[in-house]
Amino acid sequence: MAIFRAMSRLSRAFSTIPSHPLRVCIVGSGPAGFFTAEKMLKTHQEVHVDIIDRLPTPFGLVRFGVAPDHPETKNVINQFSRVAENDRFTFFGNVTLGSSVSLSELRELYDVVVLAYGAESDRVLGIPGEDLNGVYSAREFVWWYNGHPDGRYLNPDLKSTDTAVILGQGNVAIDIARVLLKPTTELATTDIASHALAALKESAIRKVYLVGRRGPVQAACKTKELREILGIKDLYIHVKEDDLVKTPVDEEELKSNRIQKKVYELLYKAATSGTSHPSSGQRELHFVFFRKPHRFLESDERSGYVSGVNLEKTVLKGSEPGKQIAVGTGQFEDIGCGMVLKSIGYKSISVDGLPFDHQKGIVPNNEGRVLSGTNKDQAVVEKGLYVCGWLKRGPTGIIATNLYCSEETVAAISEDIEQGVIASSASFPKPGREGLLQLLDDRNVRVVPYSAWEKIDSEETRLGSLKDKPRDKLTTMDELLKVAVD
Structure with missing residues (x-):
């Protein structure tokens, strides 16, 4: 008002x-x-x-x-x-x-x-192992594949592991998972940064875990983004059916939120309509609910590098719809991975x-x-x-x-x-x-000035036309400034 x-x-x-x-x-x-x-x-x-x-x-x-x-x-x-x-x-x-x-x-x-x-900047979890190699913020990764000059030299290692864990289930987390799992032939016709596309073409990642503290009723993504990732061709989707069980408070929450209801329905359909196991070589997307990160695990083979995430199981507390909070149970489990992306919020x-x-x-x-x-x-x-x-x-x-x-x-x-x-x-x-x-x-x-940006815009568009892309972004300050002043 x-x-x-x-x-x-x-x-x-x-x-x-x-x-x-x-x-x-x-x-x-x-x-x-x-x-x-x-x-x-x-x-x-x-x-x-x-x-x-x-x-x-x-x-x-x-x-x-x-x-x-x-x-x-x-x-x-x-x-x-x-x-x-x-x-x-x-x-x-x-x-x-x-x-x-x-x-x-x-x-x-x-x-x-x-x-x-x-x-x-980024919010931090403040848990052990957060500074290990292979642990990135969502902002860093998004800037990398979108050609931001500050992300040009991130160089995430996509070759040394077949598994990535994304902490968070909002739209940014879904975007990242989609970029990791989508066929590069489809990404090649977008304005994705050329260095990112080249790295994704050689990526060994075949399995992505999307981890959320709360349940599918509280998933933070929107229906459009969820539909897109669930619609990726030949992608195995896994959701534990036990996680889909709703409480009376969940039921009340869904009654008052049409978007959340649709998200839940999409997840339920994905969990119950697919095959029980992935086929050989099939890429996988796992939705992990009721888990929060406790610490990052360091590799025994590669000192200073992440090898997994230790997660604490959670339960929801609170009787008011929309205000349930995730509380740790003291039970833990590990997910092995070589890359972690923290989609927990910008700062x-x-x-x-x-x-x-x-x-x-x-x-x-x-x-x-x-x-x-x-x-x-x-x-x-x-x-x-x-x-x-x-x-x-x-x-x-x-x-x-x-x-x-x-x-x-x-x-x-x-x-x-x-x-x-x-x-x-x-x-x-x-x-x-x-x-x-x-x-x-x-x-x-x-x-x-804006006229110099128009020169950059024109050059990026010209370079993109050579690759059947809408634009091929200039991704360093030197490249941008050189075109701007020429």
Whole structure:
């Protein structure tokens, strides 16, 4: 309801825009950043919006998070590209918050700063063996196969083991399992990074375990992703029938959640309609429920490398539908493997001068307004500073969730304009993009404008056409910058 209350005030904001064009800087060019830019440009006809991003390429999660075999999800890039064509918009690629320019400097340069740089770190389990070779975060692996420059040299060893364990059963976990198990002939026509495709062609992995703390009723994936992986040709699916037994609380949970009910039905059908054993050479997908990782096992043959996961059996406690929690039973079992992928959640990182809740991994905020102070009841609003996206609400939701999130933040900005919270004298307007360009030039920061991204885009498309792919991504900063400046 807070979104709708705030949005109702948007129409009153037009008459109270400051006498000079409002200068807005958004940090992060993913969905949250572009949706915020789009809404600001539409709502305020005089506003100038700049987006900065540490990479030379825009679109963040859409480019580097969406699975390569989900091209339809990436169509939102067309919408963002139209935003970039607005003459009141500027993209500053290859500009890093913290090193290229500080948060305090941005706040001096702009009337409004919106932080939308997402989550570029990982939650940790904090259990023994987590630092063993062969244990990766889902983010690292997704960045690797999606061609993120930071993931280019991950080089996961797919040849030394036939078994991978994925901890987590959400959409990202399902995406990873699908990439590992799907025929590479089908991946070859996507925009998957060429180095990842080459490695997957030589992969020895034939068996993937998807491990969840709770049961099939609480599985975190959505029906679309589940249908896709269950539909992979010649894939053996295994679910223990005992895990499919529902409690009365489970039954109540399914009554109130249509998506969870469909997920359960799909899992039940997969468990009861397939063969009892895999055929020779058949790839396998095992759904493991009611298990949580206790420790990672080190190989006796290869010191420093993972050889398996020790799991503790769990039971669900709680009588309220949707709020059952997994509790360990003290019973343990091992799954042998040579690779583990932790799909347990992304984590945002802070920068100097930014209030941050390290426990929740978000910036304390009220409808997008950044709050400072340790006492929630006495929190102080940081004038002109806002958040949107994962940094605001945590790493949850789909791309479209950022649209509603940005609407709430823009509504807060508009209300603050209306009430005079954001205003500066016409005699001393903030420097905005001109000031930022001067500062970056003084520091010899090579700015990549949107026109240079278009060169990268054109070259990737050209290279992809040679391989019957939509694009062949440039995956190192050197390659990207070389094309950008040529």
